[in-house]
Amino acid sequence: MRALIRLILPAVLVMAMTAGSADEGPRLLLGEDPDTGETASIGVVLADTVARGSYSLGGWVMCLNRPGSVTIDKIDLVGPDGGIVLQAFSSRLQSRTRAMIGNAEQPLTEVGFPARSPAVTTVCAKENQDTLLTELGLQYGKTGDATAHSEGVRLTYTSSGRQRTVDFALDVRLCAPDDTDTEQCRDLFKELRSPDQG
Secondary structure: OHHHHHHHHHHHHHHHHHHHHHHOOOOEEEOEOOOOOOEOEEEEEEOOOOOOOOEEEEEEEEEEOOOOOEEEEEEEEEOOEOOEEEEEEEEEEOOOOOOOOOEEOOOHHHHOOOOOOOOEOOEOOOOOOOOOOEEEEEEEEEOOOOOEEEOEEEEEEEEOOEEEEEEEEEEEEEOOOOOOOOHHHHHHHHHHHOOOOO
8 A cells, every 4th residue: 555655646646737737828039049048148339329328139039938928117227327217118910021120229119019918929939940039129218428338127917817027138238428437338449430441
């Protein structure tokens, strides 16, 4: 009888663990390779930014590790300084006829993103599979004219009724006009002012 109990208990434990993970819903991947788990770290430096301007960035794809739906509840800046703010965020399906945003000195709604971010439902592509995913758009600004910076963003989302977070190492620096004291701004300033090397 003891041998039978020893066999039944591990089987019940495995079934409970499997059932629990299925109820957790899909996981949102952003800046992460779904096959390897490697995460990306990206740096963006924008020149000549001013207070109360809108600086929209995009081109990052999000997807789910399995079928389902998640809703992005909020996005917070990680390590903000210098008065940088996240004015808005949104998402949209990728398109074969429209390029991803890259960056624009306009609000997200003026470059084709919906005012309210729809649920993310796109499943990550398998290797060598051509699949359209979901593009994330972030609209930055700053409260003053000084150079402002953030180290990344933290997305809080809901999947099957459960809140989760995912961090994205997106280092954004909004340079003040002619800032030559901050290394990244100085380097960009030199690059923008140098003659073409043809």
